[in-house]
Every structure is written in structure tokens, then in C-alpha cells.
Amino acid sequence: MEFEYAKFRTSDGPFYRPSISVTFKYHSKLFAYQDALVDTGSDFVLLPLSMGELLGAEPDFDSALEVNCACGNHFKTYESRYPLELIVDHNGFLPRKWLTHVRFVPADITVLLGHRGFLDRFDATFYSGRHVMELRQKTH
Amino acid sequence: MEFSQNLAGKWVAVKKEKAIDTGKSLKALAKRVTKRSDHAQIRFSFVPKGGIAGILYGI
Numbered sequence: 138m139e140f141e142y143a144k145f146r147t148s149d150g151p152f153y154r155p156s157i158s159v160t161f162k163y164h165s166k167l168f169a170y171q172d173a174l175v176d177t178g179s180d181f182v183l184l185p186l187s188m189g190e191l192l193g194a195e196p197d198f199d200s201a202l203e204v205n206c207a208c209g210n211h212f213k214t215y216e217s218r219y220p221l222e223l224i225v226d227h228n229g230f231l232p233r234k235w236l237t238h239v240r241f242v243p244a245d246i247t248v249l250l251g252h253r254g255f256l257d258r259f260d261a262t263f264y265s266g267r268h269v270m271e272l273r274q275k276t277h
Numbered sequence: 278m279e280f281s282q283n284l285a286g287k288w289v290a291v292k293k294e295k296a297i298d299t300g301k302s303l304k305a306l307a308k309r310v311t312k313r314s315d316h317a318q319i320r321f322s323f324v325p326k327g328g329i330a331g332i333l334y335g336i
Contacts, residue, residue, distance in 0.1 A: 171320035187303040
């Protein structure tokens, strides 16, 4: 599956980022997210706590984990008490869906699709010249 | 999708890759969107400010 990078216009010029739109499902509630960042530098799938609240997905506050960012700071994350269903529905392909725990962050952040729960299911190739990312689901 | 500069730091409601509403609060934005007849076609996104390098906005 090929996905075009999302384009972000800023005062420093445009940034192109590998992103895909995904839907999170918890019980009967759906949350469709536009252009979540595919982040090879993130160990986890990170969602803002506000998304979890809308889904009714309870964070396990006993599972607090300090995560480090490139700025040198760290921040607390909380695992989802129960797994969420992550759905990738791309034109021309059957929907891919699976259950995975995510981690919630008590701040407004863009959704990060890191290794555990997302990238560990795919082989990914980034074509920077075309601003396109290819994801191939792993068969092993 | 292309995100314009004026969306930076905001939650955005998106329909067919076009921003149709924005807000500082996801909860308030989602509440407005659920009242729309086309709410099932809407996606949400939080747009970071400026460049990012492993830094989560708001942390």
C-alpha cells in the first residue's frame, strides 16, 4: 500500500511527513484520525488522552511509564487498560485491522504510530523524492 | 492532505481532505461535529506547530 506524505505549511516552509489516516475503535465507538504520523523514532502508538476519553477507552493509571523525547525531557504515558482496534482502510485494499494496546499522553499531541502496535506489523519504505511511503504487511 | 499554517496548534475536523472546522479543544470540536448530518465522514487531526523532531507539542 502506498500513502502520500501529509504536507504541513509553516513559517519555515513546507514539511512533508509520512502519515496515514487510521481509525481507532473501542467497543462500539469509532474515532477516525486524519494523517497520524508514522514515526520510526517512537517505540509506541501514542494518543492524546482526550481521544481516549471520547472513545471511552480507560487508561491504566497504574501503568505510568516515563518516555523520553529528543528534546531531552521526559513525559508520562499511560497504557490503555484494554486493547483498541486499529483499522487501516486504504482505497483499493481490504481493510487491515488488529487489536493493540496504545499509550495515552496527557497533552494535545498528533497521533504517533510507532513500533509497538503498528510498525512491528509492516515493512516500511520511505520514498522522499516522491513524498510517498510504502507499507507491506509482514507475513511472518 | 495539505495542512495550512493557520491550522497549527489546533484540532481540525476534516472531510475529504479539507478542513471544515477547527478548535483548541477536541472535546468541543467533536461535540460540534456530532451534530452534523455528515459526521460519519469526518476525521480529526491535531496539527503540530512548526517543525518536529521527536518533540511532542504541549509536553
